[in-house]
Amino acid sequence: MKRKIILIIFLPNFTVSGAGRSTFKMIEGLDKKKFLIKIICFGECEYKKKFEKKIDIYELRSQRIIYNIPKILNIVKLIRSRSKRRKIIFVSSHHYANIVCFFVKKKMREIKTVGIERTAIKELSTFFSYTDLLKKRILMLFINFVYPFLDKIVANCKYVQNEIKKFSPKNTMVIYPPSFTKIETNIKKKDGLRILMVGRLYKEKGIDLALKALSNISHSFVLTIVGKGPEKDRLINLSKKLFGKNYKRKIKFVGHHLNLKKFYLNSNLFLNTSLFEGFSNAIIDAMNHNIPVIASNCAGGNQEILEKGKYGLIFKSKSEEDLKVKIDKFMNNRKFFFDKAKKGKGKLKRYSFKKSVNNYSRLFENI
Incomplete structure (x- = not known):
């Protein structure tokens, strides 16, 4: 019997949002006979009561990614030590979270890393304060350096893929989010606006x-x-x-x-x-x-x-x-x-x- 692949899903804010919904649907849809899933997030995972099968969820108290990197690495090391030589993939979502993939790869080279980019890189050129500008400039430098080291970067549309290709051309692909389960029928038109x-x-x-x-x-x-x-x-x-x-x-x-x-x-x-x-x-x-x-x-x-x-x-x-x-x-x-x-x-x-x-x-x- 083929051994299960361990997926460590890192989504900092696993809340009722677009990213939370897409990640939840992906996890629910994956064949549990093939994959053993672990989740790492900051604060409470708002979907934890909705998972059909029990999943190990590591909810970190701090919301600051810089403080949580050592904790995340320790969790990954613990999972690896119990893995019985199974294949392990570390999957993260959003540019600032994808930086963690780099540290995982550096510390544990045998672990595969997949970063999912869920928003346009152009976001980092849009700022609402000087502090926001400074943070996004630093983040842009990080992802330009880090993304080429990841095994795969998944863009959720072609526009984002083309943005990433400018600084990481060899390891990006498009997978659209799991947006709907069935085509709705018998929808009646509404009056007014x-x-x-x-x-x-x-x-x-x-x-x-x-x-x-x-x-x-x-x-x-x-x-x-x-x-x-x-x-x-x-x-x-x-x-x-x-x-x-x-x-x-x-x-x-x-x-x-x-x-x-x-x-x-x-x-x-x-x-x-x-x-x-x-x-x-x-x-x-x-x-x-x-x-x-x-x-x-x-x-x-x-x-x-x-x-x-x-x-x-x-x-x-x-x-x-x-x-x-x-x-x-x-x-x-x-x-x-x-x-x-x-x-x-x-x-x-x-x-x-x-x-x-x-x-x-x-x-x-x-x-």
Whole structure:
């Protein structure tokens, strides 16, 4: 009988987020007869009660990656000492976490390393303070040095792969996230203008841009924002300023939810206003529910998913005026854009759960 491969999955923030959801789905989809999975994260793993089978989870107290590197190395050494000469692969997600792969490789050369890049490298050129600028400049230097040493770097879209190839051309490949398990059917169209946004409430998501653009349209609408984050209070205050004390009639902050289906079923337009992206699972979910999408042309996978506007509307990133124009364009010819969404839905199979998990399984078995 073939011995199981040990996968050590390192995701610093294993929370209800795009990265958390994709990693959870990958773990659940992998054949447990082939793989023995261990997880390392910072703080609580928000998915630990949802795993079908018991998995060893190492939850480190500190949130600082620099302090946790020795602890991570000690955990990996412990797993190796108990491995009975099994093949071990250390898998990390996000550029700052992928740096840890380098230290694992240096200390334990027999362990294979796979770094998953889930956001555009262009993110490191976008900053919101001097401290943020300094951190991202240092991080960029690190990943330029470290990535060529990894056995494989997985980009979650072609845009990100092309960015990585500029400084690590020989070891990168694309595997799309496991975005959906089945094609949704019997979706009914909704009247009015019911807009949905899904994502963490962070500056880089550009939610303030959406609020400003919507404050200038003449159409009646309701915007539902699903997600949590440090920008919530600022966005609520901006909503009050733009829409008055009765802003709650138009803007609904509903927090984060594991089950998003009810929100998609109650919407007829999806907005993605990110300043940069990796691969947006939320856009795929919207298309799967027959919802037209308006997305920014930011660095990342938006234009790849929508094929540069073939399956949705693309607006100029950071431009509230262009976003307003695109919303008006949608309202003036809704049938045309619902037809676009329908055509896009027919191309979603390449982003399926089954295809993604099979690609990861082949990678881990053959690396």
